[in-house]
Amino acid sequence: MEITGKNFIGDRLSSLGEEHYKTFDSLRNVENKTLFISANTKELEEAVTLADAAFPIYRDLSDTKRAFFLKTIGDEILKISEDLIDIYCRETGLDVERATAERDRTLFQLQLFAKTIETENWRNKITKTAQPDITPKPTLTKTNIPLGPIAVFGASNFPLAYSTAGGDTASALAVGCPVIVKSHPMHSGTGEVVATAIIRAAQKTGMPNGVFSNLNAKSYQLSHDLVRHPKIKAVGFTGSFSGGNALQKTVFNREEPIPFFAEMGSINPIAILPQALENDCQKIADRIGNSIALGAGQFCTQPGLLLTVDEAHTDQFIVELTKVLKGLGQQCMINPELKKNYIRQSDKINRLEKSIQILSHKAQWDNQFVEPKLSVISADQFIAYPQFQEEVFGPFSLLVKCKNLKEIERLVFNLKGQLTGSIFAPKTHYKSILPLIQVFKSKVGRLLFNDVPTGVEVTAAMTHGGPYPASSDSRFTAVGPGSIYRWLRPITFQNWPKELLKKIIN
16 A cells, blocks of 8 residues: 555645655664655645534434444454554554554444444433422433544554544544544554545545544644644643643633643552562562563553562562563664653653662663663652653653652652552552552552553543543543543533424434
């Protein structure tokens, strides 16, 4: 399949922009050949205008038709899987197994959202009939309706499941919102292949032109122009805190502020009781070590903070964890920029006062490869230096030695919001960790017991979000069928005849 490097403005390919860029093959350490053309202001305006015109048509389609559209997107992605897997690997340095797993997750999400809207239950419709008594009360019907065109930003670390046809796009399309994707410049070719499948599905199922567009750009200007456009009614973002925070400021400065749903990273603390290490030190080290280095640490749920009590079992745990991490060796990062950031951020942590680097990197890594890093500090130092709470995107973890369990509780209390938190403790200490659990509950979106945070299951029971800055709004999840409520708003109809209400509520 030919990668054109052009933008999808609705169902039309366009290349009016003057800025160009290429993606990078990290595994082979070379640029890919395709030249991608950044969308210009005119193309952005046309894409948004098309989405705005498509919205009243698309929102009024039956749930069955929109569900069929989502299923057809999946079918079209499957048809071009060979080309998709090839370009995915060439733009990320990730292997075929990872690419296939992420493709399958993307397909599952499309099926899940299709299934979600095939019953009317997703609208959460509530009716309260009139109660004539001393004071007559009206008949009220409350339901949810779509917001309008949505801007979605592809994630650097998930070219499929969190990008062009990922959870944000699929959930928005499911409930009747057209989507404009700002493709991530690290994997624009993967984005174009998926966008082609979406456009083909839209044409085959009779969707209005403009229900989906895909825009390329490497500079930040287009992103800010997109979210400030008055016809965009909500934004979905997965990425860094700096990127998300900048976009959020632009959104809040609009004449009409709109919902901004961002997942902006996390250090995902794991609290480990000495008694847990006494029983299963090697097993815990193996699980946590593999979680730290999974996918070269390029997951938003990577455990970047380990909270322990300063005693002999912790020292043994450090020895065992070091063995595990050293045994994993080098891994390729998705892009040279991510490697540079990993080195810069982890070196910054290791230069802070009294930070002890247990694992040192090689003088020269191979191309875009990195090795895990582990550093150790005291709880007092962690609290004294806010920089210790900054996310290091890659296979890095900071181990903090606390005086006792109470100090672990104090440290968790001082943490910023997180996507996840974990506690490792034996059955004999359930009662003693109750205060720690309560502190953790105020800081995380998902709390794990004797488990590692990597691996986010797509299910109605999942919360992928958390207090700021892990996400911009902790009331919502970015994963699972519940994520559709980011793109809806409630509306109540009062005293409407039943026969007319059926026509205005799908």
